[in-house]
Amino acid sequence: MMHIKKGTKDFTKANLALFAAGLCTFANLYITQPLLPVFSEEFGISPATASLSLSVATVVLAFSLILFGSLSEAWGRKNIMIVSVIASAILTLVLACSPSFESLLILRAIQGFVLAGVPAIAMAYLGEEMGPSSLGAAMGLYISGNSVGGLVGRIFMGTMTDLFTWRIGIILLGILSILISLYFIWALPPSRNFKARPLNFPMLTKTLLHHLKDPGLVSLFGIAFVLMGSFVTLFNYISYKLLNEPYSLSASIVGWIFIVYLVGTFSSAWFGSLSDRFGRQRVLFIGILIMFSGALLTIPINLVIKIIGITIFTFGFFGAHSIASGGVSFRAKRDKAQASSLYLFAYYFGSSIGGTTGGFFWHYYGWNGIIVFISIMLLVALALALSYTLISKKDNNK
Numbered sequence: 001m002m003h004i005k006k007g008t009k010d011f012t013k014a015n016l017a018l019f020a021a022g023l024c025t026f027a028n029l030y031i032t033q034p035l036l037p038v039f040s041e042e043f044g045i046s047p048a049t050a051s052l053s054l055s056v057a058t059v060v061l062a063f064s065l066i067l068f069g070s071l072s073e074a075w076g077r078k079n080i081m082i083v084s085v086i087a088s089a090i091l092t093l094v095l096a097c098s099p100s101f102e103s104l105l106i107l108r109a110i111q112g113f114v115l116a117g118v119p120a121i122a123m124a125y126l127g128e129e130m131g132p133s134s135l136g137a138a139m140g141l142y143i144s145g146n147s148v149g150g151l152v153g154r155i156f157m158g159t160m161t162d163l164f165t166w167r168i169g170i171i172l173l174g175i176l177s178i179l180i181s182l183y184f185i186w187a188l189p190p191s192r193n194f195k196a197r198p199l200n201f202p203m204l205t206k207t208l209l210h211h212l213k214d215p216g217l218v219s220l221f222g223i224a225f226v227l228m229g230s231f232v233t234l235f236n237y238i239s240y241k242l243l244n245e246p247y248s249l250s251a252s253i254v255g256w257i258f259i260v261y262l263v264g265t266f267s268s269a270w271f272g273s274l275s276d277r278f279g280r281q282r283v284l285f286i287g288i289l290i291m292f293s294g295a296l297l298t299i300p301i302n303l304v305i306k307i308i309g310i311t312i313f314t315f316g317f318f319g320a321h322s323i324a325s326g327g328v329s330f331r332a333k334r335d336k337a338q339a340s341s342l343y344l345f346a347y348y349f350g351s352s353i354g355g356t357t358g359g360f361f362w363h364y365y366g367w368n369g370i371i372v373f374i375s376i377m378l379l380v381a382l383a384l385a386l387s388y389t390l391i392s393k394k395d396n397n398k
Contacts (some may be wrong), residue, residue: 002192003131010189011134015141017187021085022145023318024180025118028059028111031095031173034158034255035235037167037243045102045364048359051236056105058232059352061119061307062345066208067343068120070205072203073197077125083331084117087254089157089177096170100207108359115252119344128193144265151261154168199305216331216395217339217389221346223284223324223381227291227356228347229354230377231317234295236355237362237370238310247303260311271319272326278329287320295374299367320349327388 004010032039032053039050072080091111098104122142130138153173154242158167192258211217235258242249242257267287297309325343332339354377361369 004129004134004189006093006134009200011130011138013187014126014129014156014189015138017141018126019145019148020180020187021081021118021122021184022142023152024089024177025084025115025182026094026146026149027156027173029061030054030150030153031157032057032108033236034154034251034258035161036127037239038161038166038251039101039104040240042222045101046359047237047240048356049101049360049363051356052105053101053108054232055235055352056111056357057108058348058355061116062348062352063316064113064116065120065344066338066341068116069124069338070206072121072124074108077104077121077191077194078188079126080117081121081125082181083115085181086178087114089174092170092177093174093185095319096167096174099353120341123340125191125194125198129189129191129366129382147261147264151258154258155255158258159252162250162252163196163256167219174262174349176297198294202221208342211332211339211342214331214370216391217328219341219384219391220327220331221326222384224321224343225380226349226354226377226384227288227320227324227348227350227352229357230291230295230374230381231313233370233377234298234310234313234373237367238298240362241367242303246301247287257307260307260314263311265313266316267319273320275323275326280327281392282386283319283386284323284327284388285382287316287323288378288385290316291320292316292375292378293314297373299371326378367374 004014036053038049039045039053040047043050055340063073068080068084083259088111088137091107091114095107095111098107126138132293133175156173157166157169160172192205238257239251239254241247242254271287274286275363291313294309296309297307297312298310300306311351325340330345358370358373365372
């Protein structure tokens with residue numbers, strides 16, 4: 001096998017290409033999150049309804065991840081990723097022409113489907129093409145592209161909406177996404193170690209059911225669901241809070257608050273090293289409790305304390321998420337790709353359900369209602385973390 005090695009031209013091209021693909025994918029996925037208050041005003045809809053512009057995309061993406069992972073086994077890694085990045089960029093341009101909120105939702109559902117092509121396949125591509133000593137660095141760069149993409153999409157749309165309109169902002173991001181997609185097509189080296197296999201859906205179903213029979217994995221999938229649900233809920237509705245009295249911040253300033261995502265880059269790596277010293281289960285508990293404390297700090301009216309709370313909440317989320325997702329790879333003894341796809345399914349499904357359900361708490365109870373909802377989700381996360389700990393101890397004693 002010819003693996004790509006660190007220090008070579010192909011290593012640089014492959015890493016930059018996948019960084020670009022991750023950036024493009026997640027910028028387009030989260031493009032509507034800072035626009036929820038704008039949609040509420042322009043289309044005359046409630047915050048919960050406006051949140052569907054994000055939720056429909058993530059729920060369709062969640063289901064599509066498993067499908068694209070399987071299709072790539074027969075159709076090839078690079079081919080599907082190319083279609084994914086180009087199609088999603090074109091759909092972003094079309095979004096700007098949506099005559100109604102209903103048509104926008106239909107386009108977002110289609111976009112969620114095609115966006116799944118990159119996250120479902122990129123890690124498999126890296127695992128096949130990178131040499132063992134180069135895989136860690138390559139994987140880290142790809143994941144950083146994902147987080148930077150989500151951050152850029154939110155900040156870019158907030159700023160462009162303030163300067164122009166949300167439709168112009170979407171057009172500009174669509175054009176940028178097409179240029180990034182063309183770079184990805186040119187730069188990504190072809191798959192040299194990929195071997196096509198016939199599609200075998202009965203076998204896929206069998207392996208997925210095998211994972212769902214493992215209570216430890218099910219606990220981790222549940223943790224992914226509630227953690228992401230609470231995380232998206234906070235960021236969906238903080239915009240409504242900060243755009244109104246007593247803060248009256250501009251859309252661009254609210255968009256820049258998403259820069260707190262950068263603390264997640266540090267906390268993910270730090271929590272990973274802590275888990276080696278103190279144990280995965282203990283550190284997972286700590287991450288959830290940090291999220292809890294951060295959420296509570298967003299209750300006071302003082303803006304500085306609120307932003308500190310959001311930052312602490314974000315820090316805890318990315319740390320806990322890194323431990324839970326790593327736990328899936330550690331626990332699944334075979335068919336690890338399917339186990340990871342189930343984790344991602346729960347993760348994005350939680351984003352959809354939690355993000356929209358939180359809108360009803362916002363509508364009836366305001367920001368305090370949001371914190372109550374998030375607190376309930378985090379209590380469930382603690383219960384699932386306890387379940388995972390007890391199951392792991394029981395397995396270790398066998």
